[in-house]
Amino acid sequence: MNRNKQNGFTLIELIVVIVILGILAAVALPRFVNLTTDARIAKLNAARGAVQAAAALVHGSALARAGQGNIPCPATGGNTAVSNVGAGNVCTENAIVAVANFYPTGTLASIVQAAGLTNRTPVSVANLRLDGYEVGAAAGVVTIAVTGNDFANCSFTYTAPTAVGVAPVISNPIITGC
Numbered sequence: 001m002n003r004n005k006q007n008g009f010t011l012i013e014l015i016v017v018i019v020i021l022g023i024l025a026a027v028a029l030p031r032f033v034n035l036t037t038d039a040r041i042a043k044l045n046a047a048r049g050a051v052q053a054a055a056a057l058v059h060g061s062a063l064a065r066a067g068q069g070n071i072p073c074p075a076t077g078g079n080t081a082v083s084n085v086g087a088g089n090v091c092t093e094n095a096i097v098a099v100a101n102f103y104p105t106g107t108l109a110s111i112v113q114a115a116g117l118t119n120r121t122p123v124s125v126a127n128l129r130l131d132g133y134e135v136g137a138a139a140g141v142v143t144i145a146v147t148g149n150d151f152a153n154c155s156f157t158y159t160a161p162t163a164v165g166v167a168p169v170i171s172n173p174i175i176t177g178c
Helices: 012-029 034-067 108-115 123-129
Strands: 090-091 096-100 133-138 141-146 155-159
Touching: 012 133, 034 090, 034 096, 034 108, 034 141, 034 155, 108 133, 108 141, 123 133
Parallel strands: none
Antiparallel strands: 090 096, 133 141, 141 155
16 A cells, blocks of 8 residues: 655646736836836936036135136136136036136036036037936026936936036935936
């Protein structure tokens, strides 16, 4: 009366396990893996970091160049100068950046150019859109957003300083619409 003992799972047990795994994959996994939103937030934070670094570098260059007169700019072939009150232009690797109060002005051609958010020339709304950014500028404030999102709720702003000795305001990114 030796019965052959077989070890292993029955077919029904295997099907039940596969069905449970399928349900978990279909329902729970997308809640944990939302790579699109994470990528948009990362791109927005990277742009903000580039703007912060550009503002600091241009500020240092403007302070060093203040009152020195015309300095040749190899990137454009023109001359740049910064007055003792912090107005003028600073030469960067890519272009000439306008400064006011020793910081980049709040314009597309100044802070966005200095940050290098696009390698396309000229820096324009259309070229930035090709690189995945939307921008808006008004009265010394530049708003930068990631393309394809709610502009106001997936963006940050750069506000140029209004006086010497005051740093620009670079807002924390708003990410509720990313």
